Amino acid sequence: MKKRLPLTVIGGFLGAGKTTLLNRWLRDAKGLRMAVLVNDFGALNIDADLIAATHGDTVALTNGCVCCQIGDDLGRALVQVIEVATPFDAVVIEASGVSDPWRIAQIGMAAPELSLEGVIVLVDASAVGPQSRDPLLADTLARQVRSADLVVVNKIDLASGEALSAARAWVEATAPGTPCIQTAQSTVPLALLSGLPLPAAVQGAGHACGHECRDPHHGHGHDHSHDHDPDHGALFQTWSAQPEAVIPAAAICAWLRDVPPGVLRLKGLLRTGRGAQGEDEWSEVQFAGRHGTLRKAAGPTDGARAGVVAIGLRHQLPEQALKDFFAG
Incomplete structure (x- = not known):
């Protein structure tokens, strides 16, 4: 699709x-x-x-x-x-x-x-x-x-x-x-609301294709923070992770309904289940301000890994909460 x-x-x-x-x-x-x-x-x-x-x-x-x-x-x-x-x-x-x-x-x-x-x-x-x-x-x-x-x-x-x-x-x-x-x-x-790139490890992610979890007006807005990213300036910082584990779609939808305060923008490609033949099932997660979606997606190509990136105000991005959920 x-x-x-x-x-x-x-x-x-x-x-x-x-x-x-x-x-x-x-x-x-x-x-x-x-x-x-x-x-x-x-x-x-x-x-x-x-x-x-x-x-x-x-x-x-x-x-x-x-x-x-x-x-x-x-x-x-x-x-x-x-x-x-x-x-x-x-x-x-x-x-x-x-x-x-x-x-x-x-x-x-x-x-x-x-x-x-x-x-x-x-x-x-x-x-x-x-x-x-x-x-x-x-x-x-x-x-x-x-x-x-x-x-x-x-x-x-x-x-x-x-x-x-x-x-x-x-x-x-x-x-x-x-x-x-x-x-x-x-x-x-x-990048805060339009075109936030995926981490390099998950570039080339496939097209969205079906299931959607949407909660348009809830919420609030790996172990390193890119504090000096020139694209975000002095006001913003980013956090990223490459989760190895499968994170169930239902758990991500629940998280999107109660995103920790301080996350302004988040995007990622994640494993969210196993198919009948044991193959990985993938989903793209998006969050902007108060608006979150999760949609099925084709997996990454060329052996790339899962990945997620978040943006927030400097010193207000809840890195530990993000790590606890996405990076374990």
Whole structure:
């Protein structure tokens, strides 16, 4: 079966930093072919040196990514992306500044060719205080944040200490338990929600093919931590393992419903059972923010091993809990 295309939705009120984040991800794609669906090319203001060609509502970039203007029909834009001759690696949709990102995510989830990776919502730390007290804006802001798998309190460099504390308090009161990070200039690594690579030992993993365990709004967000990975910067660290044991699918599904706080992103290819002939059965596990899936997958090729990678904030990633479950 054809591998499903990972989908990420980016939301947030006007001026929260969505466009800056998209431009950052497009520059940092590093071989990942993304299709980015936006409402307005003009607002995105793609770096000129990245543009290879423009065709109507589509801009092709030199790194293999494309940007497509949604227009009046998101469904049609998604079909065009899905049916492209050379498949993309990921799809990112920018929700308009006043829309509900979760409604857009549901449209994407209705397509069997897509797999929702997560909803990331940006909040302007310097402006959310007065915005959230405005009776005309409060409901929109709250609805956006409640739809998030990950909240990014952005523009902390422009906010006073009091404003930043108030912004964090509002997020925690509005969407309790939702993972939240702070950043300036939309500095969020692409791997956090889109295209996190598997460990080298499990590259070339097969296509997903059937069984799915999904729990979209639970949780919170080998023995070494890559503390100095330049892709993640000073805010993030990663943990990885190559489990030798079979981990039953039911156990992984249960773990996904109660992921230890501090895990923002996790992806892996694991042995989850034995077939009738004694052959290994494999599954791909994904977790982003509050959103986890487990799907059957073809095993790795060329003798590669099982593997799992997790990302979290520096000094907040629960390495011992990860080791206890995955590495034993």
